[in-house]
Amino acid sequence: MASIRLVNPKTDSEQIAAIYYPYVVNTAITFDTLPVEGRVFSDKITKSMTIYPWLVCEHNGELLGYASGGQFRDKNSFDWTVETTIYVKEAAQGLGIGTSLYKALINCLTIQNFNLCIGIITIPNPTSINLHESLGFKNEGTIKKAGFKLGRWHDIGLWVKQISKHNYNPSYPTKLLQIKNDQAYLNEIDAHSKLINI
Numbered sequence: 001m002a003s004i005r006l007v008n009p010k011t012d013s014e015q016i017a018a019i020y021y022p023y024v025v026n027t028a029i030t031f032d033t034l035p036v037e038g039r040v041f042s043d044k045i046t047k048s049m050t051i052y053p054w055l056v057c058e059h060n061g062e063l064l065g066y067a068s069g070g071q072f073r074d075k076n077s078f079d080w081t082v083e084t085t086i087y088v089k090e091a092a093q094g095l096g097i098g099t100s101l102y103k104a105l106i107n108c109l110t111i112q113n114f115n116l117c118i119g120i121i122t123i124p125n126p127t128s129i130n131l132h133e134s135l136g137f138k139n140e141g142t143i144k145k146a147g148f149k150l151g152r153w154h155d156i157g158l159w160v161k162q163i164s165k166h167n168y169n170p171s172y173p174t175k176l177l178q179i180k181n182d183q184a185y186l187n188e189i190d191a192h193s194k195l196i197n198i
Contacts, residue, residue, distance in 0.1 A: 002097070002196040004104050004189055006180060007054035007066065009045040014038035015063040016045075016056070019089050028122050028154045031147040051175045052082065053108040055189060057097045059198055064092040067101040069109055072118055080115035080166065080173060086131075095197045098131050104192040106135065110163045111185055112174045119159040122147070132159040 007016070017038040024032045045054050045068075052069035065088035072081040084105060088098045106117060119137055121128045129139075137159035145153040164170070179185050 001193070002057055002059040002064065002198045003193045004055055004057050004100060004196075006186075006189065007045055007049065007056050007068075009042045009049065012056055012063060012066075013042035013045060016066050017041050019063065019066060019087050022090060023087060028147070028149045029125060029128070031122070031149060031154075033149060049180075050177050051173075053105060053112075053176055053180075053189075055101055055104055055108070057088075057092075057101055057193075057196065064089045064095075065097045065101055067105040069105060069114070069117075072116075080113075080164075080170060082109055082114050082117050084109075084117045084119050086119075093127075096195050099134070100192040100195040102131065102135055103195070104189050106161070106163060107188050107192075108185065111188065112176070112179065113164065113171055114173050115162065115164045115166050115170065117161045117163055119161075121157050121159060122154050123157045129157075129159070132161075135161065137161040 017036055021035050023029045024035050048054065048068065048070055054068040055066060056063050057065045065086070067084070067086040069082040069084055072078050072083045086098055086102055109117060119132050121132065123142065140158050140160045142155055142157045144155050146156040147154050
């Protein structure tokens with residue numbers, strides 16, 4: 001049975017780098033143009049996970065996908081807004097992994113008191129668009145010719161989902177370091193494993 005859990009930066013980073021690799025070298029889904037090594041991912045994840053969750057789907061010791069939250073912009077007023085990212089191993093697509101990971105990620109971010117999730121999608125990408133819209137994201141705009149890769153310009157779209165009911169004076173988001181051992185938080189992650197068709 002597949003399971004969803006928090007990333008261990010030391011032991012998971014090489015497999016995460018391997019999942020990410022074909023998207024870098026073969027597509028414009030990511031605007032990275034050079035492969036990212038496992039040790040670089042390890043450092044990045046360790047730093048990010050002081051605040052934001054990184055989740056993986058694991059089956060028999062193999063990582064099949066990952067999803068993460070991250071800083072949207074570096075201005076303090078954006079601290080309630082999260083850029084969300086998800087990648088699924090090419091051979092494991094169509095098994096419900098993306099949906100399960102993303103639902104778990106959104107629920108984690110909701111518990112942590114974030115306000116907006118923003119998925120930035122290189123378009124066209126109907127698979128990613130369908131996933132985001134099935135989870136309640138709405139397209140809030142397109143940026144033309146935002147990046148140049150694989151010999152041409154690419155547009156990006158912003159898909160946005162509000163996950164809180166914040167009005168005035170919102171309390172500050174809870175950092176992952178403060179909540180990562182909370183059993184209710186961990187149960188929320190694990191509960192979405194049941195949606196995977198493996």
